[in-house]
Amino acid sequence: MTISEENYLKVIYHLSLVSPKGVNTNAIAGMLDTKASSVTDMLKKLSEKDLVAYQKYQGVTLTENGFRSAKMIVRKHRLWEVFLVEKLGFAWDEVHDIAEELEHIKSETLINKLDEYLDFPAFDPHGDPIPDVNGVMKKVNKLLLSEVEINKEYQCVGVKDSSSEFLKYLDKQKIALGSTFVVKEKESFDDTLLVEVNSKQITISNKIANNLYVQ
Amino acid sequence: MTISEENYLKVIYHLSLVSPKGVNTNAIAGMLDTKASSVTDMLKKLSEKDLVAYQKYQGVTLTENGFRSAKMIVRKHRLWEVFLVEKLGFAWDEVHDIAEELEHIKSETLINKLDEYLDFPAFDPHGDPIPDVNGVMKKVNKLLLSEVEINKEYQCVGVKDSSSEFLKYLDKQKIALGSTFVVKEKESFDDTLLVEVNSKQITISNKIANNLYVQ
DNA sequence: ATAAATTTTTAGTTTTGTCTAAATTTTTAT
């Protein structure tokens, strides 16, 4: 598989978690920063290789083959992110782009040895689950901070948006995976939250609360 | 720089250590397993980018730019090899092909953090020197085992051929970097050596002796 | 010095992945 094919496969995987019925050409183009016509070309090729099920105008889904391959790319991406943070001391907002390159390194042995070296982590630095050697991931019952009960205690277990801007905002607010949240008040007008984090009270907009996973 | 350009640059670097006057098109084609005509095309492109000095029919040399870039690729290759052997537990004959891919990962920060994580190694698992962040390498006065004095003690410090076959042969003979050699006899007919390694005597062909560096 | 052999370059194709512009199909709105 080429790097380009792998990138398409991974994007289709991520999008099909949200739209399992079938992923749109335009959605793929948007994620890959390319044109719809290029996507159509690639879908035909992936279809030839039995990695996706593609019907003109009807969107695309992953085949069993494609699903397995996509999960292995995600596995590599997330294991490399753990390596970069845990071993090399990168911040969690710095690792995504490097992992985008590292995820295309071919060796199976490499990734399995890396997995072992990292002690078989179940989650990446952003709280996303890492498929094991058989593609199995830990399932977590997580909620968005925006959906949470008042005056109950929650732990931060992940971020939905893992853009550098958002992660840096969290750093500034001293919010990290494991931080404890108690929502004290919810402003009904704009859904702004008054939240106790690390025994300090801060105000959190609805947009922020919609991108923080808690448990 | 594309992966292909980087591969050409690295090959030109290695070849120019042997023929500093200028590297032949055919030699490059041989190393990259490609055709001479493809090499010519690429030389024109690298020349455009001021990475090589190229004159039709006259061979090619690296410019200052090209030399610096090539050394940084070699740096990445060798640091990744150290990582694979030291941290992930790969054998020294298993790492070259994986490092061929890893050497093309773009981030400067990554390689400098890796360097630090590995404690700034000066040599890779095959005894080859690793350029530091400024491109400077430790210079070693090494000899081939075939050129050595009789009954004097030497340490193995590197291999010239680092093919898997040769390295596996060395494993079988329990020869590794650091092994102590004393040449007891040299057969004048075919230059076969009788060598004491690890207090055992073994016979070593001229071809083998020509691929072992000692000090 | 000339001819033969070798090396290198040029010219013309191919494949991969992209693009633009136009055509077609599907979806949405009236």
Place this chain on the structure above:
DNA sequence: ATAAAAATTTAGACAAAACTAAAAATTTAT
């Protein structure tokens, strides 16, 4: 139900990096 809008596909083109075959330059041998 029809028209307008949006999404998708097709057709044709391009750049990168490779190839084959032929031409040109250089080197080697007689």
